[in-house]
Amino acid sequence: MAHRRWNGIEYSGRERRRQTYPPRLYSQFLPALSLIGPSPIPRPAKFDGGMPSVDDGGEAIRMWVGEGQRRTFMSTEAYLIVHYGEVGTKGQNRPRFIRALARNVAQRLEGLDVHPERKRSGRIVFRLGPRARWEDIAPRLRTVFGIAYFARAWRVPLDMEALEKAVLAHLPRREHATFAVRARRAHKGFPLTSADINRRLGGAIARATGWQVNLDSPDVPIHVEVLFNEIFFYFHKEPGPGGLPVGVSGKVVNLLSGGIDSPVAAWRMLKRGCEVINVHFHGQPLVTQASEVKAIEITRVLTEWGASPRLYSVPIGAIQAEIMKTTPPAYRVVLYRRLMIRVAQEIARREGALALVTGESVGQVASQTLHNLYVINAVAELPILRPLIGMDKAEIIAQAEQVGTLALSSLPGEDCCTLFTPKHPVTAAKLSEVEAIEAQQPWEEWVTQALTRTQVIDVHTSPVDALQFWPDRIDQLLKVG
Ligand code: ATP
Ligand code: MG
Numbered sequence: 001m002a003h004r005r006w007n008g009i010e011y012s013g014r015e016r017r018r019q020t021y022p023p024r025l026y027s028q029f030l031p032a033l034s035l036i037g038p039s040p041i042p043r044p045a046k047f048d049g050g051m052p053s054v055d056d057g058g059e060a061i062r063m064w065v066g067e068g069q070r071r072t073f074m075s076t077e078a079y080l081i082v083h084y085g086e087v088g089t090k091g092q093n094r095p096r097f098i099r100a101l102a103r104n105v106a107q108r109l110e111g112l113d114v115h116p117e118r119k120r121s122g123r124i125v126f127r128l129g130p131r132a133r134w135e136d137i138a139p140r141l142r143t144v145f146g147i148a149y150f151a152r153a154w155r156v157p158l159d160m161e162a163l164e165k166a167v168l169a170h171l172p173r174r175e176h177a178t179f180a181v182r183a184r185r186a187h188k189g190f191p192l193t194s195a196d197i198n199r200r201l202g203g204a205i206a207r208a209t210g211w212q213v214n215l216d217s218p219d220v221p222i223h224v225e226v227l228f229n230e231i232f233f234y235f236h237k238e239p240g241p242g243g244l245p246v247g248v249s250g251k252v253v254n255l256l257s258g259g260i261d262s263p264v265a266a267w268r269m270l271k272r273g274c275e276v277i278n279v280h281f282h283g284q285p286l287v288t289q290a291s292e293v294k295a296i297e298i299t300r301v302l303t304e305w306g307a308s309p310r311l312y313s314v315p316i317g318a319i320q321a322e323i324m325k326t327t328p329p330a331y332r333v334v335l336y337r338r339l340m341i342r343v344a345q346e347i348a349r350r351e352g353a354l355a356l357v358t359g360e361s362v363g364q365v366a367s368q369t370l371h372n373l374y375v376i377n378a379v380a381e382l383p384i385l386r387p388l389i390g391m392d393k394a395e396i397i398a399q400a401e402q403v404g405t406l407a408l409s410s411l412p413g414e415d416c417c418t419l420f421t422p423k424h425p426v427t428a429a430k431l432s433e434v435e436a437i438e439a440q441q442p443w444e445e446w447v448t449q450a451l452t453r454t455q456v457i458d459v460h461t462s463p464v465d466a467l468q469f470w471p472d473r474i475d476q477l478l479k480v481g
Contacts, residue, residue: 065162076154076166078128080114080137081225081232085148085242093248098124100245100273101146104306108140121186121227128152138238143305145271147240151223153232160192163231164204167222171209172235178214179205183224190226197224244273246306251275251353252385253344256311258294258413261359261388263405264396266302268387269357276307277351279344283317290413290469297466299459301404301480311457312347316340319446327437329422333367334429335437338379342443343450345382356380361388361396371428378431407479411470 062075084101102124106116113129114137128137134152141150154170156162183197192200201224202213211220225232254266256278266276280295292313299311316339323335344356360368367376377384388396400406457464466477 065157065159065165076156076170078132079117079153079155079232080126080128080141080150081153081234082124082126082141082150082240083122083148083237084124084146086146086244097146097245097248100248101144104146104245104247105141105144108144109137112136112140123225125232140304141240142238143241144245145241145243145273145306146245148242149237149239151234151237153225153234156231156233158187158190158226158229158231160197160200163197163224163233164201167201167224167233168204168208170233170235171205171222172220174211174219176211177209177219178212178217179209179220179222180213180215180218181205181222181224183226185226187226187228194226197226241271241305243271246270246273247275249273249275251277251351252355252357253348253351253353254278254357255340255344255359256280256295256298257359258291258298258409258411259359260400260406260409261361261364261396263298263302263359263409264399264403265357265359265387266307267305267399267403267405269385270302270305270307276302276357277310277312277347277353278302278307279312279314279347281314281316281340281343283320284315286317286321288413289464290411293464293466293469294408294411294413296457296459296462296464297408297480298405301408303459305403309458309460311459313455313457314343314450315453316343316450319450322446323441326441330424330426331429331434331437332422333425334372334375334434337367337372337376338434338438339443339446339450341376341380341384342447343454345380346447346451347454348382353382355383355385357385357387359388359396360386361391361393364393366425366427369427371430372426375429375431375434404480407476408466411466411473411476 062073064071064073066072082101082105084098098119102116102119105124105126106114109126112133113131115127115129117125117127119125137152138150141147154166156166179202181198181202183194183201185194185197201222205211205222206213220235223234223237249272252269252274254262254269254276256262256266257280266278270276278295278299280292282289282292282295284292295313296311299307299309303309316336319339320336323332323339327335341356348354348356360373362368362370362373366372373386391399397406400409467474470477
């Protein structure tokens with residue numbers, strides 16, 4: 001990446017070395033194209049690093065196809081094709097799932113000159129405008145749940161001649177390569193079968209380029225999709241993140257600390273199609289703003305995966321100090337957690353969320369023994385979902401890296417709990433004892449107090465910036481951008 005973006009600011013990193021690739025002449029294809037009328041527009045050589053990538057499609061190409069009265073002038077057009085996986089298997093909910101996915105893709109690509117078209121035969125199709133840049137589009141699509149794979153495709157009419165000419169004109173420029181044509185027909189009425197298309201198009205490509213066929217692992221796969229009104233072809237398909245489109249599974253409230261686990265928990269719920277609202281508890285003014293800054297930045301990263309930009313930031317330092325004064329140290333962590341659950345539950349009610357989410361995993365720390373989880377759970381009326389419950393720390397860390405939150409979570413920051421954490425927390429809290437301790441405390445008042453002091457932060461408009469908070473950590477922070 002030549003530039004790294006952080007909160008809208010561009011930082012120039014190491015400029016990637018660019019080599020020019022000798023522009024290939026079209027002459028080798030011209031006989032095969034047998035063009036009458038305007039010749040294909042030579043594509044600009046715009047390759048990075050010497051070799052053309054297989055998905056280089058270049059500019060749209062105009063050409064004449066057909067004979068005599070059927071002869072027409074056409075141009076290939078650039079499209080984005082999105083294939084969904086699991087959404088396709090949801091029976092009656094299917095149209096709703098597909099609509100949600102189309103909406104999420106459109107939202108994610110806003111401003112990139114990408115225009116939704118009709119949904120067609122198991123895929124969603126977007127037209128790419130002249131300003132659409134694949135380098136901007138592809139990274140965003142990698143974070144849209146529900147996408148099985150996507151491709152930058154070209155469209156031609158339902159006509160074999162048009163397909164052949166267009167494929168030849170758009171083929172990546174390589175001297176020697178192996179290839180394979182992979183045709184699929186949604187439109188079974190098309191006069192040629194998939195095997196016929198593979199053979200005919202394969203023959204034309206072999207004659208024009210001298211390339212060899214390799215069906216198992218071709219350098220250049222040529223995917224052809226025959227639909228009812230048109231044919232799409234592309235050379236490179238990229239896997240999406242899978243899962244379900246965010247929004248189709250309802251809303252949850254995630255308890256987001258500044259740590260490694262809870263962002264991963266949020267991500268896993270997003271992947272299952274949940275709308276995720278994050279809630280962070282902090283100990284200000286008894287501690288610095290560090291954990292809140294982390295929570296804001298982490299939420300920013302999670303919004304790229306579809307999380308809500310709304311972050312509930314709840315100050316509980318004063319209440320924690322009260323708990324500290326009046327309760328046995330060993331029980332504190334469990335008591336803080338039960339306070340968090342009570343408050344988060346109220347926020348969930350206001351938001352219309354049906355479950356809470358935490359980043360707990362059995363046995364990871366003292367507060368996460370089965371006994372303690374039981375005691376924490378007992379205060380909840382809503383289900384508490386714990387998507388990491390059976391994961392090892394190493395697995396969670398690897399996933400945090402993939403999500404893009406690991407570097408932020410690893411910043412130094414006082415969690416509200418670390419300040420007040422006793423040396424020897426209880427590992428097997430007894431519910432009756434915890435309830436007896438709580439009976440002496442004004443819990444309802446505390447919950448109301450926390451809620452009235454809660455701030456709802458829009459992380460996109462919030463001026464909080466981790467770079468200002470940790471200027472000495474620029475390298476670590478830019479890893480996230
Ligand atoms: P994490 O890395 O997510 O902080 P952890 O291993 O540090 O997890 P704990 O500190 O015991 O574990 O927290 C367990 C869970 O409780 C967290 O995953 C999170 O869901 C919730 N939680 C803890 N502290 C906070 C906080 N300050 N604000 C919101 N949620 C919290
Ligand atoms: Mg923590």
